[in-house]
Amino acid sequence: MLANILVTTLVNGAAYAMLAVGFSLIFGVGRIINLAHTAYYMLAGYSIFTLVRVAGLAYVPAMALSILLVTVVAVLCYKLLIDPMREHETTVLIITIALALVFQELMLKYFGGHFRSVPGVAEGSLSILGVQVTRQQAITCAVLAVILAAVWLLLHRTRFGLAVRATAQDMEAANLMGMDVSRIATLTAAVSAALSAAAGALVAPLNILEPHMWLNPLTIILAIIVLGGMGSIKGSIYGAAIIALSESLVIFLIPQGSFLKGAFSLLIMIIVLLIRPEGLFGVALEGER
Amino acid sequence: MIRVWLLRLYRDFKGDILALPGRTLACLAVLALFIAPLFIRDTYILRIITLTAVYAVFAASWDLLSGYVGQLNLGHALFFGVAAYTSAMLNLHLGLPPVLTIPLGALAAVMAGLVVGIPCLRLKGQYLSLATLAFPIILKGLVYLFKEYTGGELGISGISRLAGSRLVECYIALALGAVLCFLIWKITDSNLGLIFHAIREDEITARASGINTTAYKLLAFCLSGLFAGIAGGFFAHYMRLAGPFTLDVLLSFQAIIWTIFGGITTIYGSVAGVIILFPLMEILRAFPEIRMLLFAAVIVIVLRFMPEGVVPWFLDRVEKECPRCKERNAFTRTRCRVCRVSLSEREVRARTTTRA
Numbered sequence: 001m002l003a004n005i006l007v008t009t010l011v012n013g014a015a016y017a018m019l020a021v022g023f024s025l026i027f028g029v030g031r032i033i034n035l036a037h038t039a040y041y042m043l044a045g046y047s048i049f050t051l052v053r054v055a056g057l058a059y060v061p062a063m064a065l066s067i068l069l070v071t072v073v074a075v076l077c078y079k080l081l082i083d084p085m086r087e088h089e090t091t092v093l094i095i096t097i098a099l100a101l102v103f104q105e106l107m108l109k110y111f112g113g114h115f116r117s118v119p120g121v122a123e124g125s126l127s128i129l130g131v132q133v134t135r136q137q138a139i140t141c142a143v144l145a146v147i148l149a150a151v152w153l154l155l156h157r158t159r160f161g162l163a164v165r166a167t168a169q170d171m172e173a174a175n176l177m178g179m180d181v182s183r184i185a186t187l188t189a190a191v192s193a194a195l196s197a198a199a200g201a202l203v204a205p206l207n208i209l210e211p212h213m214w215l216n217p218l219t220i221i222l223a224i225i226v227l228g229g230m231g232s233i234k235g236s237i238y239g240a241a242i243i244a245l246s247e248s249l250v251i252f253l254i255p256q257g258s259f260l261k262g263a264f265s266l267l268i269m270i271i272v273l274l275i276r277p278e279g280l281f282g283v284a285l286e287g288e289r
Numbered sequence: 290m291i292r293v294w295l296l297r298l299y300r301d302f303k304g305d306i307l308a309l310p311g312r313t314l315a316c317l318a319v320l321a322l323f324i325a326p327l328f329i330r331d332t333y334i335l336r337i338i339t340l341t342a343v344y345a346v347f348a349a350s351w352d353l354l355s356g357y358v359g360q361l362n363l364g365h366a367l368f369f370g371v372a373a374y375t376s377a378m379l380n381l382h383l384g385l386p387p388v389l390t391i392p393l394g395a396l397a398a399v400m401a402g403l404v405v406g407i408p409c410l411r412l413k414g415q416y417l418s419l420a421t422l423a424f425p426i427i428l429k430g431l432v433y434l435f436k437e438y439t440g441g442e443l444g445i446s447g448i449s450r451l452a453g454s455r456l457v458e459c460y461i462a463l464a465l466g467a468v469l470c471f472l473i474w475k476i477t478d479s480n481l482g483l484i485f486h487a488i489r490e491d492e493i494t495a496r497a498s499g500i501n502t503t504a505y506k507l508l509a510f511c512l513s514g515l516f517a518g519i520a521g522g523f524f525a526h527y528m529r530l531a532g533p534f535t536l537d538v539l540l541s542f543q544a545i546i547w548t549i550f551g552g553i554t555t556i557y558g559s560v561a562g563v564i565i566l567f568p569l570m571e572i573l574r575a576f577p578e579i580r581m582l583l584f585a586a587v588i589v590i591v592l593r594f595m596p597e598g599v600v601p602w603f604l605d606r607v608e609k610e611c612p613r614c615k616e617r618n619a620f621t622r623t624r625c626r627v628c629r630v631s632l633s634e635r636e637v638r639a640r641t642t643t644r645a
Contacts, residue, residue: 033415033418080593081589081593084593085592085593085596087596088596088597090355090361090545090549090553091549091592091596093361093545093549094545094546094549094550094588094592095588095589095592095593097542097545097546098546098585098586098588098589098592099585099589101581101582101584101585102582102585102586102589104581105579105581105582105585106582108581109578109579109582215538219422219423219426219538222419222422223419223423225419226416226419226420230415230416256434259430259433259434260430260431260434261430262426262427262430263426263427263428263429263430263431264430266423266424266426266427267423267427269420269423270408270420270423273408273411273412273416273420274408274411277411277412277413277416278416279416282416
């Protein structure tokens with residue numbers, strides 16, 4: 001029981017953290033709530049499915065290719081549809097929902113509403129400290145951790161990362177210091193989409209694919225973002241851990257808990273917000289008016 | 290006596306409605322909506338008209354809270370769903386007639402507004418939107434959990450009908466929709482509306498001017514809940530079903546889509562958005578496979594080029610604002626209908642530059 005809870009928490013938590021970090025990045029830099037964020041996750045899943053099952057590619061190249069593909073699609077969407085609308089906050093909201101619906105319907109049209117599955121990299125299971133873990137879960141977890149570390153290095157050890165953090169802190173000041181804010185935002189959108197796609201690609205073998213699979217993670221990562229503090233990368237990771245843990249606790253400890261898992265994580269979010277209205281690691285955005 | 294009164298009515302009608310193409314069109318559209326059911330025997334089309342009226346109230350109530358007060362509510366379906374379930378349960382278990390259950394359902398939605406509003410008003414901006422998103426999802430989880438009371442996925446069915454025939458129901462919906470939307474519009478046009486505008490534009494300044502912003506925001510939550518609740522209760526009795534669909538995230542998004550498509554912070558924009566998009570969605574049933582795709586594509590493309598919404602975009606084309614008295618004029622006029630000042634932009638600019 002305890003082992004199951006731990007494994008589920010780790011795998012889900014890592015995937016949620018990646019989705020949430022991507023979402024946080026583009027929110028921080030562009031002040032864009034991208035509700036199509038998890039649609040990229042779904043697209044990556046389907047893209048791998050096509051490349052592996054139809055085109056007959058091996059899993060790893062298929063993964064790389066689909067991450068690239070989804071990122072290109074996402075950047076195009078950003079440049080053509082989201083970027084010109086940035087001043088109209090609510091319009092961006094609607095456009096991103098509509099985009100997610102467009103992707104959902106396209107997938108429904110070409111793949112149908114059936115549940116699909118993607119073959120994994122490795123079969124079988126191994127035991128770590130006496131806990132049974134499937135190889136796929138272990139690999140997914142490890143790769144997710146590596147990617148998260150890479151994102152941290154990118155943000156904290158490179159000039160680009162510095163620019164991203166500066167823009168997130170104060171866009172006007174960053175612009176005055178001579179940074180090309182619009183280019184940074186585009187690049188951030190690309191990184192954010194790539195993270196979402198990578199999460200989709202890695203989790204795809206563990207989950208079933210279906211065109212509506214973007215909606216559930218979307219509400220969960222929204223909870224994570226709010227819980228951790230909007231725009232805070234550290235907050236997203238802690239938030240993901242908390243939500244993933246509470247989800248697996250509810251599923252394993254409460255009868256019929258899977259109905260309540262979404263409700264329970266959102267309840268935690270609301271409780272945290274009531275105590276700390278700016279989230280765990282958020283900065284109060286009082287200065288922004 | 291009656292003649293004088295009629296003459297005055299005619300004068301006001303000519304001066305305030307016929308003078309502006311936007312208002313004339315709106316009047317014609319409402320008139321058409323009211324006359325059309327008389328000639329339609331097809332219950333399917335009657336149903337579309339009825340639901341359009343119900344959803345118009347729902348979208349307008351979202352605009353009242355999110356457009357005017359600026360409290361972007363992503364979980365508006367909560368009010369709709371709470372009222373629908375309350376009405377359905379009261380009707381089914383206690384046998385109350387719709388005349389009672391719909392107001393009681395709306396009252397429950399007002400309570401929901403308080404339950405959401407009191408904790409959430411500690412939050413600001415996007416935090417508030419995302420927290421409001423959570424409530425209908427939590428409630429939906431509870432609905433699935435307590436299957437014996439709520440019917441789970443199937444919902445509560447077998448509720449009594451509103452009226453004997455579909456035509457009568459359609460007219461009740463139209464009348465109710467017209468009255469409620471007008472009421473919402475009047476609220477936003479009143480002093481209260483001005484305070485709402487002030488809170489959205491700059492909450493700190495509003496508070497500094499002696500406005501108890503928290504109380505007014507709470508009031509907005511309750512008012513919005515009230516109107517959305519009436520729509521929800523009506524919906525339950527019309528469909529004779531209150532299902533988990535009424536708490537869906539997509540229903541909340543639907544209200545936002547309608548309002549922003551029509552034009553946010555206008556009320557009439559949200560109503561127009563429903564009147565355009567809801568029947569469009571039904572027409573698109575002709576292409577069942579790509580229906581949602583077309584719908585979403587239409588929204589993306591339209592908003593890409595008219596970010597303010599369709600109605601403000603259209604009004605900007607057919608009406609001009611007088612540069613001096615800010616009165617609106619039809620695009621055909623060269624002089625303002627109130628203060629006779631020239632409306633041609635070039636002439637105005639020439640005059641101001643010579644004065645300088």
